[in-house]
Amino acid sequence: MYRIGFDIGGTNVAAGIVDESLAVTERITRRFEKQAYPGALAETVAEMTRMLCQQAGLSQPPAAIGVAVPGSIDPAAERVLNAYNLGLHDVPLRAEVGAHFPQIPVFLANDADAAALAELYGGAFRDAKCAVLFTLGTGVGGGVIVGGKLWRGGMGHGVELGHMALDIGGARCTCGMRGCIETRCAATALIHAAREALAEGERGLLFKKTDGDAAKVDAKLVVDCARAGDAGASAIFARFVDALGSAVVSVIHLLDPEVIAIGGGVSLAGEFLFAPLRENVREKCFFSEFARIVPARFGNDAGIVGAAMLERDAKIN
């Protein structure tokens, strides 16, 4: 028995065969630009499904197909309401994919929700009843587990963790609000802060490593320079940890989860991030005991694995 999971990104569609132990045993990636014509994404999903089965030499069909999308899903999980990076607006993707495979159950979810599900079934959230995933990337995504099940919101709208307010006196967010978690805790926030520092005359390791070229700054570089003890980068990283600590405390003060997992490239900094983050949360949190704060287990595979597991989550109620 196996399932197929799809992780739709802004430029690539990744798909994989996921076995019962949540291992991705076969995978393919295909370049995919914005929805070229109605049904194009569903066609890609169908073609890639057939290709995967063929490549793996599997004759029986998958037990389920799950699709994780970077955008909002309707409460019935039938339609993509808005996925700006894909150019999808109110698209009945579940039915479109289902039309290609009338015998196979198809499931749809937001990608951060799918990632949280992967952690629930085989990662940092195993055996947790309440858990929260932060994914720190270009933006900040999030997935929430309540009652041992994916939380889709009380009204079915899902979770927009990155657009909780954190710093309302602060910078304008892409969404129009000021000071969303995303403006301070995305990997992008590290990059912006480093570029600003360069523009303001920072001449330490960041400058040396980039020849002062702001375009060469990425989040890993900022972390590496901070790790090397550079003062400018360390200050930027400390401010990032402080903001992330406040975001984590906000979630703890509302949900008091057992586990908080941090995913995305920045989380690869490991204990260099997690040790000061836990300390920051300890200083601010009202509770003497609080959530374990750990790296997400699934990296790039989180979307694929979580999408594949949507069928199992649907069976629990």
Next chain:
Amino acid sequence: MYRIGFDIGGTNVAAGIVDESLAVTERITRRFEKQAYPGALAETVAEMTRMLCQQAGLSQPPAAIGVAVPGSIDPAAERVLNAYNLGLHDVPLRAEVGAHFPQIPVFLANDADAAALAELYGGAFRDAKCAVLFTLGTGVGGGVIVGGKLWRGGMGHGVELGHMALDIGGARCTCGMRGCIETRCAATALIHAAREALAEGERGLLFKKTDGDAAKVDAKLVVDCARAGDAGASAIFARFVDALGSAVVSVIHLLDPEVIAIGGGVSLAGEFLFAPLRENVREKCFFSEFARIVPARFGNDAGIVGAAMLERDAKIN
């Protein structure tokens, strides 16, 4: 059949007999300063219970006694961990009260949690599966309903809604963090802003009504002056609504509740508060449909009624 609810405040203990329809049919209040000696609060609760029964001419004992405390409760709801205003620290209040009434079940809760429960059983949260109460007073309290039941936190620590981060670049909170919801959304925030305006030379209606005496400013006065169209007070009130709107949006983006109720004195401003608040949330919220935002039904009785209903909540699981 009746229950007795207690609402322990910083200076007064209020108690009431609550009938099946959630009406408070009899009530008494007694002045109570900080815990004078171990067991003093439990004794007061016991005396007031006897007094209430006598006053109401009831011979049979109550079906339950519930006690709502302005502080944190342990996960088993046996002990008051910290209630600074009462001088209670790690007090086994449930057992202490229970010792006076071995035959009556006794329940303990945080006061904002109790208030949320009152709304669930007879107020704004009737029939809701997911709902959030904000109480705007000296601080900001909150109670959360998930799955049609009081949410006590994933690890049992309860909810500290007022200490979610909102404006981390902003003012220092009493808790030591910067920019907690409480610093911007408590009734106290309106008062502080008005006093600051007076100190900075504000000479409008706020000045006229107080003769420039900052000590005379209270939250109702700020609301009244804003309602009268005074420019200074209107700006303060608009900034308050904007911050409260962001706090509400944060909760919606994480929990997507069906209802959000606002309680506390400021909520008596009615539509003068709720109309612009809903508009502010509509501008910021990612979801085209979101929680109804309504006044809490129970005012001063919220603690008493909610405490009395703790027994009923304990039966659901």
